[in-house]
Every structure is written in structure tokens, then in C-alpha cells.
Amino acid sequence: MGLKEGLRRTRARFGAGLARLVGTAGGEGAVEEIEDLLLGADAGVEATERIVANLRDRLRRRELNDPERLRDALRAELISILEPVSTPLVIPRGRDTPFVILVVGVNGTGKTTTIGKLCAQLRAQGRSVAVAAGDTFRAAALAQLAAWGERAGVPVTASSEGGDPAAVAFEALEKARARGTEVLIVDTAGRLHTQAHLMDQLRKVCRVIRKFDPSAPHEAMLVLDATTGQNALTQATEFHQIVALTGITLTKMDGTAKGGMVFALAERLGTPIRFIGIGEGLEDLQGFDAAGFVDALLAEP
Amino acid sequence: MFDNLTGRLARIVRDLRGHGRLSEENIQGTLRELRLAFLEADVALPVVRGFIEHIRARAVGQEVLQSLTPGQALIRIVRDELTTLMGERCEELSLRQAPPNVVMVAGLQGSGKTTTVAKLARRLKEQDKKSVFLASCDVHRPAAIEQLAVLAREIGVDCFPADPKDGAVGIAEAALGQARKGFYDVFIVDTAGRLHIDSEMMDEVKRLHAVLNPIETLFVVDSMTGQDAATTARAFHEALPLTGVILTKADGDARGGAALSVRFITGQPIKFVGMGEKTHALEPFYPDRVATRILGMGDVLGLIEEVERRVDRQEAEKLAERLKKGQGFDLEDFRVQLKQMRGMGGIGGLMSKLPGVSDLPKPVQDRMDDKELVRLEAIIDSMTPGERRFPDVIKASRKRRISAGSGTEVQDVNRLLKQFTQIQKTMKRATKKGGLQKLMRAMGGRLPPGLPH
Numbered sequence: 001m002g003l004k005e006g007l008r009r010t011r012a013r014f015g016a017g018l019a020r021l022v023g024t025a026g027g028e029g030a031v032e033e034i035e036d037l038l039l040g041a042d043a044g045v046e047a048t049e050r051i052v053a054n055l056r057d058r059l060r061r062r063e064l065n066d067p068e069r070l071r072d073a074l075r076a077e078l079i080s081i082l083e084p085v086s087t088p089l090v091i092p093r094g095r096d097t098p099f100v101i102l103v104v105g106v107n108g109t110g111k112t113t114t115i116g117k118l119c120a121q122l123r124a125q126g127r128s129v130a131v132a133a134g135d136t137f138r139a140a141a142l143a144q145l146a147a148w149g150e151r152a153g154v155p156v157t158a159s160s161e162g163g164d165p166a167a168v169a170f171e172a173l174e175k176a177r178a179r180g181t182e183v184l185i186v187d188t189a190g191r192l193h194t195q196a197h198l199m200d201q202l203r204k205v206c207r208v209i210r211k212f213d214p215s216a217p218h219e220a221m222l223v224l225d226a227t228t229g230q231n232a233l234t235q236a237t238e239f240h241q242i243v244a245l246t247g248i249t250l251t252k253m254d255g256t257a258k259g260g261m262v263f264a265l266a267e268r269l270g271t272p273i274r275f276i277g278i279g280e281g282l283e284d285l286q287g288f289d290a291a292g293f294v295d296a297l298l299a300e301p
Numbered sequence: 302m303f304d305n306l307t308g309r310l311a312r313i314v315r316d317l318r319g320h321g322r323l324s325e326e327n328i329q330g331t332l333r334e335l336r337l338a339f340l341e342a343d344v345a346l347p348v349v350r351g352f353i354e355h356i357r358a359r360a361v362g363q364e365v366l367q368s369l370t371p372g373q374a375l376i377r378i379v380r381d382e383l384t385t386l387m388g389e390r391c392e393e394l395s396l397r398q399a400p401p402n403v404v405m406v407a408g409l410q411g412s413g414k415t416t417t418v419a420k421l422a423r424r425l426k427e428q429d430k431k432s433v434f435l436a437s438c439d440v441h442r443p444a445a446i447e448q449l450a451v452l453a454r455e456i457g458v459d460c461f462p463a464d465p466k467d468g469a470v471g472i473a474e475a476a477l478g479q480a481r482k483g484f485y486d487v488f489i490v491d492t493a494g495r496l497h498i499d500s501e502m503m504d505e506v507k508r509l510h511a512v513l514n515p516i517e518t519l520f521v522v523d524s525m526t527g528q529d530a531a532t533t534a535r536a537f538h539e540a541l542p543l544t545g546v547i548l549t550k551a552d553g554d555a556r557g558g559a560a561l562s563v564r565f566i567t568g569q570p571i572k573f574v575g576m577g578e579k580t581h582a583l584e585p586f587y588p589d590r591v592a593t594r595i596l597g598m599g600d601v602l603g604l605i606e607e608v609e610r611r612v613d614r615q616e617a618e619k620l621a622e623r624l625k626k627g628q629g630f631d632l633e634d635f636r637v638q639l640k641q642m643r644g645m646g647g648i649g650g651l652m653s654k655l656p657g658v659s660d661l662p663k664p665v666q667d668r669m670d671d672k673e674l675v676r677l678e679a680i681i682d683s684m685t686p687g688e689r690r691f692p693d694v695i696k697a698s699r700k701r702r703i704s705a706g707s708g709t710e711v712q713d714v715n716r717l718l719k720q721f722t723q724i725q726k727t728m729k730r731a732t733k734k735g736g737l738q739k740l741m742r743a744m745g746g747r748l749p750p751g752l753p754h
Contacts, residue, residue, distance in 0.1 A: 040346045042527040045337050107550060107578070108411025108523065137578070139451035140444040147443030192553040225411060229343030229527020231555040252410065255496045257529040280441075 030070060031056050041260030041297075044230050047267060051077055075298055081263050082290035087272040089219060089247055091127070091183060098130075098176040098184040100209055100216040104202060104239050105223035107190030110251035112141065114223050114277055115185050116148030117285035122183055123152055130181045132172030133158035134165040134205060135189040145187055151282060165189065165201065166208040173212045186217070193238035203242050221247040221274065226257040233264050240269060250288070251277035258297070309338040310379075328360050331375065343558030345531035348565040355382050386561060387588035392545065392570040394425075394517055401434065401480040401488035403513050407506055407541060408521035409533060410494030413549035415445065417521050417575055418491045419452035420583035421547075426458055431486035436461035436476035438469040438509060439493035441502075449491050456580050459483070469493065469505055473512045490515070497536030510541055517544050519572065522563050524551045530559035534566040543567050548586070549575035560591075630728040632689040635721055636681040639674055679707040680717050692718060 031052055038048040055064065055073055064070040091099050101118075105111050115131060122129045131149055133156055135141035142158050149156040157172035169186050176184040188205065191198035209216045220243040224232055239245055250259050253276045262273060273288040313334050332353055339349045359378050396402040404421070406414045418435060425431040435453050437460075439445035446463045453460035461476035473490060480488035490513055495502035510518065520543045522530060537543065546563050551574040564571055571586040681689060683706030688695055695703070700714045707713075 036346060039340055040528050042343075042529070045341045106525070106553070108413055110411060138448070139455070140448035143444035143447050144442065192550060194553050225523075225525075227409065227523070227527065227529045227533070228525050229530075229556070229558065230341060231343070231525040231553065232527075234554055252496075255409070255498060255529065256532045257527070261527070 030067070031059060034070075034074060038260060038263075041258035042229050042232075043260035044233070044264045047260075047264040050267075051081075051263070071298065075294055078263070078294045078297070079290050081266050082273075082293060085262075085266045085270060085273050086288050086290040086293075087274075088287050089272075089274045091122075091218075093182070095182065097213050097216075098173065098181050099218050100173070100213065101183065101185045101219040101221060102188070102206070102209065102217035102243060103185060103221050103223060104188050104243055104245075105190060106192050106225075106235055109190065109223045109225040109228075110277060111135075111190065111223045112145050112148060112187060113280070114249055114251060114275070114285065115145070115187055116152060117277065117282055118185060118275075119148065119152035119154045120282040121285060123154065127182045128180070129154045129183045129185065130172060130176045130179075131156045132169050132184060132186040134168050134187045136163045136165050136168065137189040141189065166205045169205050170208050170212060173209065173216075193235050199238070199242050206243050217243070219247050219274075220245050221249055222271070223249050223251055224261075226250050226252045226259040226276075227255065228261065230261065230264075232261040233268060236265055236269055236271065240271070245269075245271050247272050247274040249273075249275040249277065249285075254278040254284070259293075262293075309334075309341065313338065325361065328357075328375070332357055332360070335379070339558065339561070342556035343525075343527045343530075343562075345528050345558070345562035345566075347531060348562045351565065352382060352386060352561075383561075384589050387564050387591060388570045389588065391585050391587045392572055393585065394421075394572060395544070396431070396487060396516065398516050401477075401485045402517070403477070403480075403515040404487060404489045404517040404519065405492065405510065405513055405515040406490070406519045406521050406547070407492050407537060408494060409496065409523075410442075412494065412521045412523045413575060414494065414521045415439075415448050415452070415491050416578070416580075417547050417549060417573075417583070418449065418489050419456060419580050420575060421573070422453070422458050422487075422489055423456040423580045424583055425487050426456065432484070433458045434461070434476075434480045434483060434485035434488045435459070435491070436472060436480075436488070437463055437491040438472050438476075439491060440465040440467075440469050440472070441493040445491075445493065452580065459485070470508050470512055473509050477513060497533045497540070503536075503540045507540055518542060519545050519547050520563065520567065520569070521547045521549060522559055524548045524557050524559055524574070525553060525555040526559040528562075530562040531566050534563040538567045538569075543569050545569050545572040547571070547573045547575065552576045552582070630725050632681050632684065632692055632721060633686070635724065636678060636689070639678050639681075643674055643678075676707075676709060676713065677717055680704075680709055680714055683707040692721060 034055065035048055035052050038051060039045065043051070051074075054077060055070070058064050058073060059070070064073055103111050103115055112135070119129050119131065129152075131145065131154055133142050133145045135145070136159060142156075146156050146158070155175075157168060157175055159168045159171075165188060172184055172186065175181075186205070186209070188202060189198070191202065193199065206217065206220075222236055222239050222245050224235065228235070236245065236248065248265065248271050250262065250273060253259055259276075265271065266273070275285050276288055276293075278284050278286060313331060335356065336349055336353050339352065340346070344352075356378055359382075360375055394404065406418055408414050415437070418437075422433045422435055425433050435449060435458060437446045437449040439449075440463075446465060450460050450462070461472070461479055463472045463476065467475065469492070476490070477488065490509070492506055492509060493502070495506060497503065518541050520534065520537050520541075522534065526533075534546075546560075546567065546569055548557075548560050548563075548571055551557065560571055571588070573583050574586050576582040576584055680703060683703045684695070688699065688703075695714075695718065700711050704711045704714050
């Protein structure tokens with residue numbers, strides 16, 4: 001499934017809305033229409049108001065009188081917000097110690113699935129990969145990760161359920177170094193950012209990883225469900241305080257969710273958006289591309 | 302949940318109170334504020350539009366403008382509309398069929414279906430004394446069946462040993478047969494998470510529904526969902542005759558708009574809310590109380606029930622007996638109370654249900670955590686039973702030992718003893734004849750309107 005197909009529904013929504021705009025030919029009606037489109041895409045009140053404010057000024061000066069130009073201006077505006085955060089994840093070759101990717105997020109965003117897909121991609125690029133099963137809380141989380149590991153041909157280090165995730169991470173790091181593994185992905189249990197004790201546990205995982213390699217984790221990735229609303233910003237902020245996020249993956253973009261909260265995320269945090277998940281297959285993880293994302297969002301159906 | 306919406310609405314309400322009379326203009330302004338408040342709380346756009354329209358229609362009518370206190374009248378309209386939107390009363394599961402009553406859950410990936418099934422099973426088993434049978438028809442996600450089996454063992458209910466090779470429908474048929482043979486009161490079926498636009502998977506869930514013919518078909522939705530909640534709810538409602546909604550992950554700080562959207566779109570009641578990861582964290586949903594709470598008036602009824610449910614009745618009676626006999630309240634009793642307080646979700650959990658708390662500044666709210674409770678407990682734990690019974694024997698040397706044992710400072714021990722003396726005094730006053738009534742009267746003025754006095 002391609003990005004465009006994954007975003008088909010989103011596109012239809014934006015397309016239809018903008019087609020209606022042709023009738024109103026600019027002016028306040030058009031601004032309201034764009035406002036509703038952005039709000040309906042989870043962009044949030046604040047980001048929407050900012051995006052629309054710029055357009056409104058130009059509308060007043062009659063610079064954007066025809067719908068085509070209004071659309072181009074909106075496109076340019078949206079891309080300019082996302083451009084700074086569309087930097088891909090680069091894993092340098094020939095390192096002495098494993099490149100550590102720590103994967104965090106609230107419950108049910110698709111961390112384990114994303115790790116499965118990421119493993120498959122890295123394997124396809126000829127990298128050696130290992131996984132640490134840090135979700136020692138949820139029932140059968142380990143079995144789920146093991147199944148993905150088997151599919152991608154990647155070894156999984158685990159302890160029994162209820163074990164200490166930091167200990168699992170440490171053991172996996174040692175194994176990875178001994179075997180000369182290039183990339184180690186550390187899975188963690190889903191946790192709501194409001195649960196202080198679980199956030200402390202995450203802090204400890206980080207500390208243990210750092211003890212092993214002060215520069216690690218080299219990538220602290222937040223997995224974010226695209227269906228999430230305004231809570232996404234809170235999630236990102238809270239996780240950032242604990243693990244200093246360096247990347248975001250947006251999952252479940254193959255549904256009707258519009259993922260509009262990335263605009264607020266980009267403006268407020270500026271954390272790079274690395275991937276978008278657009279399906280359940282091993283290959284359904286794509287690099288994030290600002291222009292592509294916005295185009296797919298605005299293209300006519 | 303709902304904190305943000307509550308905060309914003311509280312501001313709107315406060316602003317309105319200042320106006321002696323409402324004009325068309327400030328109703329317009331208020332409605333715009335309301336619209337933004339709901340949008341920021343993740344209520345879906347079409348739902349917000351409908352909701353605001355309702356309020357506008359009533360607000361510009363006679364009802365508000367001719368009322369003596371227009372601000373209050375408008376607030377009442379908002380509360381009425383919120384309550385209507387969310388349903389009038391708390392709706393429990395309907396389990397009136399001959400056993401097995403089949404309950405089926407459905408929803409998107411990661412919404413929390415499996416955890417919810419386990420919570421429901423535990424609730425039905427422990428509170429309603431039902432025999433429960435579980436089955437997972439999730440043949441798609443790796444280890445989903447195992448996850449439910451592990452949870453079932455944990456809560457001590459039976460679970461169908463499903464084999465993914467049989468396919469979802471095959472499992473459902475076989476499990477239903479076993480549920481009938483086993484005379485279970487309730488049979489709960491977990492299904493795979495699916496996208497509402499995946500026609501193959503939606504067909505599967507329709508076939509499952511046809512095979513199971515459930516009395517309850519529950520839509521499980523993540524309370525953090527944004528605008529998409531309306532779209533998915535509509536699609537699931539079109540595919541399945543939903544009978545209710547369960548809202549999950551409501552213990553986070555999501556603004557909870559999804560609850561309003563889903564309720565509005567499906568017209569089905571929200572029956573339960575998931576409030577945590579443990580299997581007991583499932584609460585019935587009381588729409589009227591939530592409406593009140595959204596408007597910043599606190600969920601005092603919920604608080605009272607929570608206290609009733611969690612306070613160990615035996616312990617409480619023992620204490621009452623001792624107090625009546627004139628025996629004092631000692632540190633051992635204090636410790637039991639601290640424990641119970643933590644069992645009720647700690648200070649934060651209790652405070653969140655009180656009116657006006659959402660008005661407090663965020664840093665103050667953040668400080669209402671359980672660290673202090675844990676510390677107090679640790680200090681008492683470090684005392685000997687004798688010291689707990691007769692705190693007066695605790696002098697400098699014992700204080701030093703206790704503080705070292707609990708990892709605190711001598712000052713902390715002092716503070717605890719001082720607090721304890723105060724509580725003791727209050728207790729003495731309360732147990733004197735008529736004392737309790739006096740205390741209640743002193744609090745009476747602070748109870749929110751609408752509560753029976």
C-alpha cells in the first residue's frame with residue numbers, strides 16, 4: 001500500500017472541501033472552510049488559528065483571490081511547517097558499539113508492530129539487528145514480539161514476565177556488543193505519561209542504557225497513534241522530558257485519521273518525524289516526507 | 302480526563318456569572334468560546350456544530366434572556382444539553398437472556414479490547430457473581446489469544462483454548478458450543494482490532510456477530526482519540542448493531558471529547574470507562590455526573606461511592622467500636638486509614654472528584670500526589686507495635702531510630718506526630734455526643750447544589 005493510497009480518504013476530505021471553496025472564491029467563507037478542514041484533521045485550535053491567520057492577511061490584501069492560489073498558499077504554509085522536521089533516521093555504518101533505538105509510547109499505539117517492521121527493513125538493508133523485549137508488563141507481549149522477531153529473522157532478548165525492563169535492556173546490550181550487532185532496538189511497555197511510577201521506570205531504562213554507552217540511546221523514538229487527538233502534544237512533551245525524544249513515528253495512517261497533530265508537534269517540539277505506518281505488513285513503514293504528506297493531504301480525489 | 306475542557310468551561314462560567322444580563326452579543330461570544338473549548342477537547346467537528354446549534358436555539362429563546370440570572374440559566378442549558386448528549390442515566394450491561402449471555406467487543410487496533418474483556422470478566426465475576434467464559438477470536442495479531450488466556454488465568458475465569466488455524470468464525474462457533482455446555486452465565490468474546498475501512502475485516506466481524514448473536518455488542522474506543530472517533534464510530538455502528546460503548550485509557554489526561562463524539566454518532570450509551578492497567582480498573586459511566594464534572598462542579602457522588610466501596614467495612618466497624626468504648630485513635634488506626642486512602646486512587650484520585658479543584662493552579666494540583674502518604678506510612682511502619690499504640694513514649698532517641706528506619710528526617714517524624722495529635726483531637730470531638738452532627742453542619746455550606754442535605 002502506497003502513501004497516497006493510505007491517505008486516500010484524507011485526500012478525499014480535503015479535496016471535497018477545497019472544491020467547495022471554488023464557489024466561495026476566497027474571503028472569510030474560504031478561511032472558515034480551511035479552518036474546519038484543519039480542525040477536522042486534528043490540527044488543533046492553536047495551530048489552526050496560526051496557519052489561518054497568515055492566509056487571512058493575504059486574503060484581505062486580495063492576494064489570494066482565486067481558489068487555486070489559495071490552495072497553493074495553504075500547501076506552501078503546511079509544507080513550511082513540516083519541512084524542518086522531515087529528517088530521516090540515519091544509522092551510520094561501521095560503529096564499534098550497537099546503535100541503540102529506544103521505542104516508547106502510550107498503550108496500544110503500535111510499538112511492537114513498528115519494531116517488527118523496522119527490523120524487517122533494516123534486515124533488508126543488510127544490517128544486523130537485535131531486539132530487547134522491554135515490555136515485561138503486558139500479558140503475552142513477549143510472545144507477540146517473538147513472533148515478529150521470527151518473521152524478520154531477528155534475535156529477541158527477554159526475561160520472564162514481571163522482570164525488570166532495565167535488566168533486559170542491559171543484557172541485550174551486552175549480547176549485542178559481544179556479537180557485533182549493528183542495531184539494537186529496545187521495546188518498552190506501553191505507559192500513559194500520567195503514571196509517574198512507570199515514567200520513573202522508563203528513566204531507569206535510559207540510565208542503564210547510558211551506563212553502557214554514554215551516547216546511547218542514539219534514537220529515542222516516540223510511537224504515536226495517528227488517531228490520537230490533542231493529547232498527542234502532551235504525550236510527546238511528557239515523554240520528551242524523560243527520554244529526550246529524537247524521533248517520532250506516526251502509526252495507523254492507513255485509516256481515516258488525518259494525523260493533523262503533526263503541525264502542532266512540529267511547531268512546538270520540532271522533533272523529527274521519522275516514519276509513518278500505513279498497514280500491517282512487514283513493509284508498511286515509510287519514511288516521512290513533508291511535501292509528500294501535504295500533497296497527499298491536499299491532492300484532488 | 303476532561304480536565305482541560307473543565308478548566309475552559311469553568312472560565313466561561315465564571316465570566317458569565319459577572320454579567321447581570323445577557324445580551325445577544327455576549328451569548329455569541331460565549332458560544333464561540335464553547336465551540337473552541339469542545340474542539341480543543343477533541344470533540345468531533347460535526348458533533349460540536351450540532352451541539353452549539355442546540356444551545357444557541359435554546360439560549361436566544363426566552364429561557365435565558367428573561368431569566369433573572371441569565372448566566373446561571375445558560376450554564377444550566379449547557380449542562381442539560383451535555384447530559385442529554387451523553388445519556389440520562391448510567392446503563393449497565395443487559396444480561397437478561399437465558400445463559401449464556403453473549404457479549405462481544407469490537408474496535409480499532411490498540412483501543413484496549415483485550416484488557417477491557419478481562420476487566421469486564423473480573424467485574425462480572427466478583428461483583429455480580431456470574432460465571433464467565435472468555436474466548437479470543439483474534440487470529441491476526443501475534444500472541445493475542447495467549448494474552449487473553451494469561452489474563453483469564455490471572456482473574457480466575459475459564460477461557461476457550463483457541464487455535465488460530467480454525468479462523469475467527471470457527472473459534473467463535475466452537476467456543477459458543479462450549480459456553481452452552483458449561484452453563485456459563487456470560488460469554489465474552491474478544492475480537493481482532495480492525496480498521497473500519499478494511500472491508501474484509503469488517504465482513505469478518507459481521508460474520509462473527511451473526512454466529513454469536515450477542516445480546517451486547519460493545520464498541521471499545523480509546524479516550525485519547527481525536528476527530529477520527531466520529532468516523533470510526535459511524536463505520537462500526539453501520540456494520541454492527543452496537544449496544545454500548547466502553548471508553549478506555551481514561552486515567553490519562555486526555556480531554557475525552559471522543560466520549561461525546563461516539564455517544565452522539567452511535568446514540569448508544571457509554572457503559573464503562575477503563576481507568577488503568579490493572580484488571581479491577583473499570584468503572585460504570587454516570588453521564589449526569591460527568592456532565593456536572595465537566596462543568597467544574599465535581600463528582601461528589603462518585604467520591605462517596607468510591608469511599609463506600611473501598612473502605613474496609615470490618616476495619617471501619619472495628620474502629621468505630623473502639624472509639625465508642627472511649628479507646629483512643631492510635632497510630633495503627635492511622636496507618637490503616639492511610640492504606641485505604643491509597644487504595645482509593647490516592648489523594649489525586651480523590652481530589653479530582655471534588656468541585657473547584659480544577660480551578661486551582663496546575664502546580665498546586667501536581668503537588669497533590671501520594672509521596673507524602675507513602676512517607677507517612679513508612680514512618681509508622683518503622684515503629685514498634687508498642688509505639689504505635691502509645692505514641693507518647695516516642696522521645697528523641699526513638700525518633701532518631703524511626704527516622705533512620707524509614708529513610709526520613711527527625712523533623713518528618715515530628716510532623717507526623719503533630720498531625721496525628723490533631724487528628725486525635727478531631728476524632729475525640731466527633732465521638733462526643735452530637736459531635737458528628739456539628740462537624741457535618743460545618744461542612745454543609747460547602748456541599749455543591751443538587752445534593753440532598
